[in-house]
Amino acid sequence: MSKINGPFRADHVGSYLRTQAIKDARIKKAAGEISAEQLKAVEDVEIADLVKKQAEAGLIAVTDGEFRRKWWHLDFLLGLNGVSHVQTEKGFNFHSCELPPENFKVTGRVSYNPDHTFFGHFDYLKSVVPAGCVAKQTIPSPVMLLYASDPGPFPPADYASADEFIEDVAKAYKQTIAEFYRRGCRYLQIDDTMWGLFSQILLSDAPEAQKAKILEDAERCVKVTNLALSGRPADLLVTMHICKGNFKSDYCFSGPYYPVADYIARLEVDAYFMEYDDERSGSFEALASIAKADTAGKKRIVLGVFSSKFAKLEDEAAIKARIDDAAKYFPKERLCLSTQCGYASTEDGNCLTEDEQYAKLNHIVKIAKDVFGSL
Numbered sequence: 001m002s003k004i005n006g007p008f009r010a011d012h013v014g015s016y017l018r019t020q021a022i023k024d025a026r027i028k029k030a031a032g033e034i035s036a037e038q039l040k041a042v043e044d045v046e047i048a049d050l051v052k053k054q055a056e057a058g059l060i061a062v063t064d065g066e067f068r069r070k071w072w073h074l075d076f077l078l079g080l081n082g083v084s085h086v087q088t089e090k091g092f093n094f095h096s097c098e099l100p101p102e103n104f105k106v107t108g109r110v111s112y113n114p115d116h117t118f119f120g121h122f123d124y125l126k127s128v129v130p131a132g133c134v135a136k137q138t139i140p141s142p143v144m145l146l147y148a149s150d151p152g153p154f155p156p157a158d159y160a161s162a163d164e165f166i167e168d169v170a171k172a173y174k175q176t177i178a179e180f181y182r183r184g185c186r187y188l189q190i191d192d193t194m195w196g197l198f199s200q201i202l203l204s205d206a207p208e209a210q211k212a213k214i215l216e217d218a219e220r221c222v223k224v225t226n227l228a229l230s231g232r233p234a235d236l237l238v239t240m241h242i243c244k245g246n247f248k249s250d251y252c253f254s255g256p257y258y259p260v261a262d263y264i265a266r267l268e269v270d271a272y273f274m275e276y277d278d279e280r281s282g283s284f285e286a287l288a289s290i291a292k293a294d295t296a297g298k299k300r301i302v303l304g305v306f307s308s309k310f311a312k313l314e315d316e317a318a319i320k321a322r323i324d325d326a327a328k329y330f331p332k333e334r335l336c337l338s339t340q341c342g343y344a345s346t347e348d349g350n351c352l353t354e355d356e357q358y359a360k361l362n363h364i365v366k367i368a369k370d371v372f373g374s375l
Contacts, residue, residue: 015342016065141192170227256282261289304340
């Protein structure tokens with residue numbers, strides 16, 4: 001089979017605002033008023049409706065909106081063997097707010113879980129995707145297991161070396177990806193926040209020793225990602241969303257990608273979703289490194305020049321000018337469009353309404369068709 005011709009000219013990072021029905025059902029579940037099965041039944045109905053609305057907006061790739069998750073990453077990571085939930089003293093600091101005080105910790109040998117709940121989640125998504133659309137599965141990057149846990153020793157106590165830890169993480173991901181594929185997944189997106197952090201530190205006045213350590217960490221990130229994706233089926237499309245933080249319309253990291261562009265360019269993915277929604281994102285300079293490294297000329301860039309954080313629709317002429325600017329560094333025929341991130345990286349969601357969320361989707365699809373002629 002041939003690989004899906006994606007990402008698409010108008011695409012999306014994956015998460016959507018939780019509907020009121022889901023919010024109400026979760027409150028009832030927490031209070032013991034309904035069962036887990038009753039909550040799932042509500043989620044099923046809302047996901048089917050969300051898929052229908054994505055298709056009506058013109059999207060080809062559709063997701064379940066991450067409606068069954070509390071977090072974009074924790075729900076998946078905690079489903080792997082050797083990973084435990086922890087309450088922390090304080091939450092991670094964003095620009096002007098703080099995340100809830102919880103995280104994960106590697107408490108044993110990391111391994112594949114054949115009973116991971118996400119497999120059933122994908123099965124349901126695939127069952128409600130209409131003809132002409134593609135079911136897209138999103139999961140956090142394996143890099144998150146290396147560097148985003150509650151502070152502790154690196155590598156974790158059960159490992160004799162960083163390489164041993166990396167090999168276990170990569171193996172768990174390879175097996176997980178293989179199972180998604182077996183169930184019919186042909187479009188997988190992995191989400192990674194570490195590159196935004198690394199870039200910000202490298203651009204700062206941090207001590208040179210700290211910057212040297214960041215470059216060492218970047219090498220490990222490339223290694224674990226590429227090991228996890230090695231040997232994947234030829235017709236499995238894999239993209240990476242390189243995130244700079246998204247919580248209640250706030251952000252976490254600032255600055256251009258170019259300090260880590262050469263590392264990003266070495267990742268064995270088919271395309272990158274990159275955040276360019278405002279001035280803190282910097283120039284498109286990093287795209288040149290990706291273009292140079294892509295000797296086969298097949299990779300795509302999804303320009304996140306629309307904001308999922310705010311309802312205001314971006315000026316059409318300004319967006320088209322930014323696309324032309326990006327095309328100075330990367331071939332225009334391999335550019336695509338999306339919001340910079342999802343609408344709800346956590347169940348809290350960003351500060352806009354569902355109607356405003358769909359208006360933004362329609363806006364992106366319209367401009368993509370104007371610029372590229374088709375999706």
